[in-house]
Amino acid sequence: MLRIRRAGLRDLPEIYRVEKASFSDPWPLLAFLPYILEHDNMAFVAEEGRVVAFILAVREGGEVHIHDLAVAPEHRRKGIATALLAHVIREAKGARCLRLEVRASNTAARAFYQKQGFREAALLPSYYADGEDGILMIRDLAAD
Numbered sequence: 001m002l003r004i005r006r007a008g009l010r011d012l013p014e015i016y017r018v019e020k021a022s023f024s025d026p027w028p029l030l031a032f033l034p035y036i037l038e039h040d041n042m043a044f045v046a047e048e049g050r051v052v053a054f055i056l057a058v059r060e061g062g063e064v065h066i067h068d069l070a071v072a073p074e075h076r077r078k079g080i081a082t083a084l085l086a087h088v089i090r091e092a093k094g095a096r097c098l099r100l101e102v103r104a105s106n107t108a109a110r111a112f113y114q115k116q117g118f119r120e121a122a123l124l125p126s127y128y129a130d131g132e133d134g135i136l137m138i139r140d141l142a143a144d
């Protein structure tokens with residue numbers, strides 16, 4: 001059974017494992033520390049025996065900015081990212097909108113976020129260090 005809970009320090013190796021399996025340019029291990037240690041941040045893992053996915057989001061004024069979301073490859077298309085996002089939305093009480101940036105080439109993530117009610121709000125030319133464009137995606141929450 002899937003269980004979603006706040007991430008703790010002991011989850012760091014598993015979060016890093018899922019990150020490395022999910023991105024060609026994974027964050028370094030230590031980049032996850034502030035999200036886990038700073039309790040104002042939203043850092044959640046999904047567990048099915050072991051950690052299979054995580055989401056990191058930060059409140060910025062009336063917005064919630066999703067910084068990272070990944071599901072282990074063998075656990076995709078089972079609704080786990082949908083469940084993690086729903087958890088963040090529940091915790092984001094009072095927020096006006098959710099936003100995030102995604103690589104233009106990341107068609108899976110773009111399709112996922114569109115399915116979740118995000119719109120592609122802006123093209124961010126050369127947003128990433130390797131020169132790739134980003135897409136700013138926004139989901140308004142006021143009407144939810």
Ligand SMILES: CC(C)(COP(=O)(O)OP(=O)(O)OC[C@H]1O[C@@H](n2cnc3c(N)ncnc32)[C@H](O)[C@@H]1OP(=O)(O)O)[C@@H](O)C(=O)NCCC(=O)NCCS
Nearest residue numbers: 022069070071076077078079080081082108109111112115
């Ligand atoms: C994007 C990602 C988080 C989606 O996780 P997931 O748990 O597989 O997503 P869900 O099962 O909740 O998908 C919900 C819906 O999103 C859409 N979707 C998800 N993955 C998709 C894909 N690869 N292609 C097309 N649509 C997709 C589908 O409509 C899906 O519903 P369906 O399975 O009934 O068709 C996952 O593919 C991932 O970890 N990718 C690598 C990391 C990444 O790109 N993270 C986001 C960057 S910010």
